[in-house]
Amino acid sequence: MTAEMFPKEKTIxxxxxxIGPSCKVFFSHxxxxxxxxxxxxxxxxxxxxxxxxxxxxxxVGHSHPMVVKAGAEQMELLNTNSxxxxxxxxxxxxxxxxxxxxxxxxxxxxxxxxxxxxxALRLAWEYTGHKDVITLDNAYHGHVSSLIxxxxxxxxxxxxxxxxxxxxxxxxxxxxxxxxxxxxxxxATAYADDVNNLIQKAHEKGHKVAAFIAESLQSCGGxxxxxxxxxxxxxxxxxxAGGLFIADEVQVGFGRVGTHFxxxxxxxxxxxxxxxxxxxxxxxxxxxxxxxxxxxxxAFKNSGMExxxxxxxxxxxxxxxxxxxxxxxxEDLQGNALRxxxxxxxxxxxxxxxxxxxxxxxxxGLFVGAELVRDRVKLTxxxxxxxxxxxxxxxxxxxxxxxxxHRNVLKFKPPMCFSEEDAxxxxxxxxxxxxxxxxxxxxxMPSTVHTENGSxxxxxxxxxxGCHHSNGIGHSRDTSQHHASQQNKRLRP
Amino acid sequence: MTAEMFPKEKTIxxxxxxIGPSCKVFFSHxxxxxxxxxxxxxxxxxxxxxxxxxxxxxxVGHSHPMVVKAGAEQMELLNTNSxxxxxxxxxxxxxxxxxxxxxxxxxxxxxxxxxxxxxALRLAWEYTGHKDVITLDNAYHGHVSSLIxxxxxxxxxxxxxxxxxxxxxxxxxxxxxxxxxxxxxxxATAYADDVNNLIQKAHEKGHKVAAFIAESLQSCGGxxxxxxxxxxxxxxxxxxAGGLFIADEVQVGFGRVGTHFxxxxxxxxxxxxxxxxxxxxxxxxxxxxxxxxxxxxxAFKNSGMExxxxxxxxxxxxxxxxxxxxxxxxEDLQGNALRxxxxxxxxxxxxxxxxxxxxxxxxxGLFVGAELVRDRVKLTxxxxxxxxxxxxxxxxxxxxxxxxxHRNVLKFKPPMCFSEEDAxxxxxxxxxxxxxxxxxxxxxMPSTVHTENGSxxxxxxxxxxGCHHSNGIGHSRDTSQHHASQQNKRLRP
Numbered sequence: 001m002t003a004e005m006f007p008k009e010k011t012i013x014x015x016x017x018x019i020g021p022s023c024k025v026f027f028s029h030x031x032x033x034x035x036x037x038x039x040x041x042x043x044x045x046x047x048x049x050x051x052x053x054x055x056x057x058x059x060v061g062h063s064h065p066m067v068v069k070a071g072a073e074q075m076e077l078l079n080t081n082s083x084x085x086x087x088x089x090x091x092x093x094x095x096x097x098x099x100x101x102x103x104x105x106x107x108x109x110x111x112x113x114x115x116x117x118x119x120a121l122r123l124a125w126e127y128t129g130h131k132d133v134i135t136l137d138n139a140y141h142g143h144v145s146s147l148i149x150x151x152x153x154x155x156x157x158x159x160x161x162x163x164x165x166x167x168x169x170x171x172x173x174x175x176x177x178x179x180x181x182x183x184x185x186x187x188a189t190a191y192a193d194d195v196n197n198l199i200q201k202a203h204e205k206g207h208k209v210a211a212f213i214a215e216s217l218q219s220c221g222g223x224x225x226x227x228x229x230x231x232x233x234x235x236x237x238x239x240x241a242g243g244l245f246i247a248d249e250v251q252v253g254f255g256r257v258g259t260h261f262x263x264x265x266x267x268x269x270x271x272x273x274x275x276x277x278x279x280x281x282x283x284x285x286x287x288x289x290x291x292x293x294x295x296x297x298x299a300f301k302n303s304g305m306e307x308x309x310x311x312x313x314x315x316x317x318x319x320x321x322x323x324x325x326x327x328x329x330x331e332d333l334q335g336n337a338l339r340x341x342x343x344x345x346x347x348x349x350x351x352x353x354x355x356x357x358x359x360x361x362x363x364x365g366l367f368v369g370a371e372l373v374r375d376r377v378k379l380t381x382x383x384x385x386x387x388x389x390x391x392x393x394x395x396x397x398x399x400x401x402x403x404x405x406h407r408n409v410l411k412f413k414p415p416m417c418f419s420e421e422d423a424x425x426x427x428x429x430x431x432x433x434x435x436x437x438x439x440x441x442x443x444x445m446p447s448t449v450h451t452e453n454g455s456x457x458x459x460x461x462x463x464x465x466g467c468h469h470s471n472g473i474g475h476s477r478d479t480s481q482h483h484a485s486q487q488n489k490r491l492r493p
Numbered sequence: 494m495t496a497e498m499f500p501k502e503k504t505i506x507x508x509x510x511x512i513g514p515s516c517k518v519f520f521s522h523x524x525x526x527x528x529x530x531x532x533x534x535x536x537x538x539x540x541x542x543x544x545x546x547x548x549x550x551x552x553v554g555h556s557h558p559m560v561v562k563a564g565a566e567q568m569e570l571l572n573t574n575s576x577x578x579x580x581x582x583x584x585x586x587x588x589x590x591x592x593x594x595x596x597x598x599x600x601x602x603x604x605x606x607x608x609x610x611x612x613a614l615r616l617a618w619e620y621t622g623h624k625d626v627i628t629l630d631n632a633y634h635g636h637v638s639s640l641i642x643x644x645x646x647x648x649x650x651x652x653x654x655x656x657x658x659x660x661x662x663x664x665x666x667x668x669x670x671x672x673x674x675x676x677x678x679x680x681a682t683a684y685a686d687d688v689n690n691l692i693q694k695a696h697e698k699g700h701k702v703a704a705f706i707a708e709s710l711q712s713c714g715g716x717x718x719x720x721x722x723x724x725x726x727x728x729x730x731x732x733x734a735g736g737l738f739i740a741d742e743v744q745v746g747f748g749r750v751g752t753h754f755x756x757x758x759x760x761x762x763x764x765x766x767x768x769x770x771x772x773x774x775x776x777x778x779x780x781x782x783x784x785x786x787x788x789x790x791x792a793f794k795n796s797g798m799e800x801x802x803x804x805x806x807x808x809x810x811x812x813x814x815x816x817x818x819x820x821x822x823x824e825d826l827q828g829n830a831l832r833x834x835x836x837x838x839x840x841x842x843x844x845x846x847x848x849x850x851x852x853x854x855x856x857x858g859l860f861v862g863a864e865l866v867r868d869r870v871k872l873t874x875x876x877x878x879x880x881x882x883x884x885x886x887x888x889x890x891x892x893x894x895x896x897x898x899h900r901n902v903l904k905f906k907p908p909m910c911f912s913e914e915d916a917x918x919x920x921x922x923x924x925x926x927x928x929x930x931x932x933x934x935x936x937x938m939p940s941t942v943h944t945e946n947g948s949x950x951x952x953x954x955x956x957x958x959g960c961h962h963s964n965g966i967g968h969s970r971d972t973s974q975h976h977a978s979q980q981n982k983r984l985r986p
Contacts, residue, residue: 005580014583018590019575020601020790022800026576033578036570042577055573057803063569072565076556077529079777080548082512083519084535085526087498090507097511108513111604111779112804118637125638143802144611145618146638157798279803284572286604286779286804297513305650307515309636310550310772311605311779 004045008033026401027394037062040415040422042399051422053400056413059254059280060327067283070323071316079316082109083308088318095325096289099261101271106297108290109313113250113278114142116288119307120274121146121211123292124244127299130208134198134238137172138221138405141213141248150213153220153405166207168198172218173226176360176371177379191226192233199241209243211274216263219251222404223369223411225362231267244296250278250288255328256416258338258365266364283324287317333416337365344368344412344423351427355434356443357382368412370430371404376446381406385437392433398426497538501526519894520887530555533908533915535892544915546893549906552747552773553820560776563816564809572809575602576801581811588818589782592754594764599790601783602806606743606771607635609781612800613767614639614704616785617737620792623701627691627731630665631714631898634706634741643706646713646898659700661691665711666719669853669864670872684719685726692734702736704767709756712744715897716862716904718855724760737789743771743781748821749909751831751858759857776817780810826909830858837861837905837916844920848927849936850875861905863923864897869939874899878930885926891919 006014011033015025025031032050034042039061042050052062060067074088082089093107110116125131133150135141140153148154149164163169171179173191180187199209212234218224235245252263254277259265264272273296278288300307311317328334345363348370352358359373359382372382372389386402389410393400401411410430414422438444499507504526508518518524525543527535532554535543545555553560567581575582586600603609618624626643628634633646641647642657656662664672666684673680692702705727711717728738745756747770752758757765766789771781793800804810821827838856841863845851852866852875865875865882879895882903886893894904903923907915931937 005584008578011578011580011583014587015578018583018586018598018600019806020599020785020800021794022790022796022798023575023601023806024799024801025578031578034571034573035579037573042571042573058573062573063571065569068565068568071568072561075561075564076558078527078535078556080527080530080535080551080555082516085501085504085508085518085524086528087504090504090511091498093511094507105511106513107511108516112608112802114802115605115607115637122638122641143800144608144637144639145615148615148798154798157796284804284807284809286807286810292513297515301514303515303650305515305641305647306517307513307636308517309605309607311777313512313516314777314779316777317779 004033004035008045026399027391032394040418048397051398051425053398053412053414053418053422053426055399055415056251056256057279057284058415059256059283060324060331060333061415061417062284064283064323064327066327066330067320067323070319071285074316074319077315079314081308081310082313086315086318088315088322089313092313092318092321095322096277096291099325100275100291103271103293104275104291106292106294108292108307108309109317110288110290110309111286111311112142112288113248113276114144114147115309115312116250116276116278116290117141117213117246117248118144118146119290120213120246120248120276120292121150123274123290123296123300124211124246126303127244127296128208128210128242130210130242132166132168132202132207132209134168134170134195134209134212134243136214136218136221136224137169139172139214139218140220141215142250168202168209170195170198170212172221172224173230174218174222174224175227176362177222178224188227188229188233191230192237195234196237199237199243203241209238209241211244211246212238213246213248215248215250215252216266217252217257217364217367219367220403223362223371223409225364226267228267231264231270231272235270235272244273246274246276247272248276250276251413252367253277254280254324255334256280256337256365256367256413258334258341261334263364263367281324282317282320285317285320286311287321288312328416331417334365336418337416340418340420340423341365341368343420344418344427347423347427351431351434354431354445355438356445357385357434357438363412366412366414366416366418369404370410370412372408372410374443381408383408386410388437389430389433393426393429396429398429400426497526497528501538519892520884525887533911541890544891544918546891546905546907546911546915546919548892548908549744549749550772550777551908552749552776553817553824553826554908554910557776557816557820559820559823560778560813560816563812564778567809567812570808572807574801574803575806579808579811581808581815582806585811585814588815589770589784592818593768593784596764596786597768597784599785599787601785601800601802602810603781603783603802604779604804605635605781606741606769607637607640608802608805609743609769609771609783610634610706610739610741611637611639612783613706613739613741613769613785614643616767616783616789616793617704617739619796620737620789621701621703621735623703623735625659625661625695625700625702627661627663627688627702627705627736629707629711629714629717630662632665632706632708632711633713634708635743661695661702663688663691663705665714665717666723667711667715667717668720669855670715671717681720681722681726684723685730688727689730692730692736696734702731702734704737704739705731706739706741708741708743708745709759710745710750710857710860713896715899716855716864716902718857719760721760724757724763724765728763728765737766739767739769740765741769743769744906745860746770747773747817748827749773749830749858749860749906751827751834754827756857756860774817775810775813778810778813779804780814781805821909824910827858829911830909833911833913833916834858834861836913837920840916840920844924844927847924847938848931849938850878850927850931856905859905859907859909859911862897863903863905865901865903867936874901876901879903881930882923882926886919886922889922891922893919
């Protein structure tokens with residue numbers, strides 16, 4: 001297999017001709033052609049090595065030999081649907097269950113995070129007999145039509161967005177930029193009360209709530225780490241209304257947060273009713289899972305409708321999933337996420353003390369965000385600057401992205417084998433670029449801010465991740481590209 | 494990798510414990526454990542070989558070495574998302590496009606037939622600005638919530654099915670059992686007029702039609718081959734209403750029909766606006782594709798919403814897709830489908846002449862159905878007998894299934910390497926079983942029927958396929974199991 005078949009220009013031409021124009025590339029003005037990858041490194045057609053800080057799907061490292069071997073061996077043997085008994089399926093379900101609270105015991109294997117979240121909604125609708133869904137502002141839960149409906153991150157992109165009457169958007173529990181911030185005495189209760197208000201309003205209209213859905217750490221939506229106790233309080237309100245709590249772990253699961261295997265476990269003793277998994281689960285292989293309780297599973301069955309997923313739970317996907325679990329354990333990648341993530345956070349905190357543009361550093365394990373602001377009091381998003389950094393890092397062969405509602409949060413979600421040396425390298429480059437930008441803008445560290453913000457040690461840290469509009473991807477609603485180019489003109493006099 | 498980890502009983506126990514009870518196995522009373530497969534054969538944990546007449550997903554044969562090699566080699570090299578340029582993606586899109594009419598030139602790669610059909614709906618909604626969808630009775634288009642809505646095959650399973658007001662169910666263009674049959678002077682126009690009536694009724698209610706969706710040959714829905722000219726006439730009506738025509742090729746594409754690569758091409762010079770692909774596309778690897786026109790793709794882009802699919806179009810999926818196309822070509826599997834499918838049809842036609850229970854034989858290529866009836870005039874479905882045959886074949890190590898709204902159609906959709914010897918073997922066994930059943934029932938070949946039906950050489954032949962309730966799968970709404978066991982009592986005095 002040749003690594004490159006066409007010259008890059010030809011690849012770009014063919015892509016324009018045959019791939020849907022809604023499918024964007026990173027760095028649209030000068031996209032990257034990647035032909036191979038290993039661990040946390042990707043290589044272009046000329047052999048240039050890129051440090052990968054963004055591919056959370058290549059969870060245990062790109063092209064991990066144990067995962068490749070498991071997949072290849074099972075492909076040779078058998079790949080068929082789950083209507084036949086197979087040990088990989090049940091062994092994998094058993095292994096996944098062992099990472100979860102006991103009551104989350106029943107698995108449905110599907111092919112993508114989108115299929116998982118759609119099924120989670122179907123489970124909730126069927127179990128509760130209710131229709132309405134509460135979702136968080138700026139949330140992203142997938143690309144199928146039912147999930148666009150509950151993804152403000154997506155439906156806000158539409159010119160004439162028409163929000164479904166059965167979808168209610170709750171405040172994002174963002175302590176940096178949200179309605180209730182670090183100085184609030186009890187933000188968990190305040191944000192949970194907002195959910196309860198939505199429930200009451202739905203009831204007044206004769207509606208009933210089937211589910212509250214949230215990423216355990218909100219990713220695309222602004223790298224939000226909910227305050228401690230928030231999920232428990234929300235779950236109380238939602239359960240009281242007869243609804244279910246769906247924890248979307250598609251981006252944040254499988255040990256990335258370092259201290260726990262699942263990000264919902266950051267909320268002490270909290271157990272959701274349904275958990276959805278995705279991206280990292282197969283290290284790039286298309287697979288995904290929904291886990292729920294016996295009660296919910298039996299109610300779904302009692303609807304009378306069979307559930308069959310052609311590819312879901314096939315022996316190859318399960319072999320790959322098992323290998324990913326093995327590697328996480330064998331290489332202590334959860335431990336690595338904790339150590340290296342902590343190290344990266346400390347390096348970034350130093351940047352915050354040095355650079356006025358760095359407004360907030362937040363994260364858990366290898367899920368880290370650095371929010372850039374032009375003004376630490378007004379929190380004016382430094383969107384153009386974030387884009388500028390992303391592009392300059394790319395020129396220096398580092399892949400990073402920016403996301404959040406203002407596209408001003410630098411997002412780290414690297415393969416879990418990311419090292420302290422990698423962290424040193426990327427932060428050193430960011431330091432240089434920030435210095436240049438701030439010099440050009442005439443920005444200086446205000447001494448007041450240093451005291452005011454720097455001394456506050458917060459208990460809750462928002463985090464980071466990466467979804468869609470990340471890396472210089474041109475998207476029509478987004479004006480950041482435009483800003484960035486204007487900004488560049490200003491930066492380079 | 495050991496082929497078997499647990500004793501079969503343990504596998505069954507773990508499955509009951511950890512896999513959603515809505516996910517059914519084949520032959521639920523005595524399910525089969527398959528540990529390896531090759532070509533058109535599957536092997537259980539004791540090495541017993543089963544002839545596989547049903548796995549249309551293992552299109553070029555189970556575990557085909559060229560497909561396995563392509564997947565394994567690309568996994569070793571790189572597996573990442575389509576935000577990076579990659580030659581596999583564009584080459585694969587180019588190769589798929591070359592199989593299609595020129596105007597179908599823009600691809601979206603996704604992970605399953607369900608994701609493909611959901612995206613097709615999104616494309617149609619966005620392009621037309623309309624909401625309503627016309628679907629065929631008994632249709633099945635996928636398991637995500639938007640598709641359950643347009644799948645009567647599924648939503649009829651629900652106890653309290655509530656049909657969406659924006660979904661309209663058209664008559665299935667079934668010439669054997671439908672409203673307009675072989676004796677109708679112009680069934681294509683009659684069935685298309687039914688679609689037009691639905692359009693007019695929708696308009697009267699102030700609704701507008703976004704799309705008509707149909708499998709190019711209806712599979713789960715009753716092995717229906719639409720009469721010649723039907724699609725063209727439907728497309729005229731739908732286009733006049735501003736809607737699009739979506740051809741679902743998930744089950745029937747990739748050369749299975751023998752004479753053409755795509756089943757919609759059986760309708761002369763017909764070109765749909767959107768084509769969806771799935772199951773056989775990756776020989777079991779989870780992948781899928783939507784292809785549409787430049788106009789539809791641009792309209793979707795102009796909505797302002799990016800489309801990103803985490804796994805869709807990754808280099809491994811594309812390498813596997815390319816290998817599948819290569820094997821189809823290299824081994825002339827489309828030609829084999831034509832030859833062996835024709836041979837199988839002739840054998841089954843002989844069964845029809847011999848056995849009163851065989852009411853209709855229909856098919857194209859290796860997509861063949863045999864509809865069983867207790868009475869060739871009343872067309873009373875021989876549901877229990879079909880189940881009985883399926884179970885008895887299983888005892889003789891042949892995997893076949895029954896589907897259609899009455900679960901009385903024996904469905905052949907084997908891997909495309911199926912041979913004439915395989916056809917001989919399965920038809921010989923069916924002959925024996927039918928002989929036994931008819932003897933027990935006291936059924937004899939009525940001479941009148943022979944003249945009445947046997948002499949009619951139809952121009953259009955319905956076909957066969959296989960979806961959900963196929964093989965002795967227990968499902969609550971279905972009474973066929975119950976009938977089958979009652980029937981068995983009668984059969985074995």
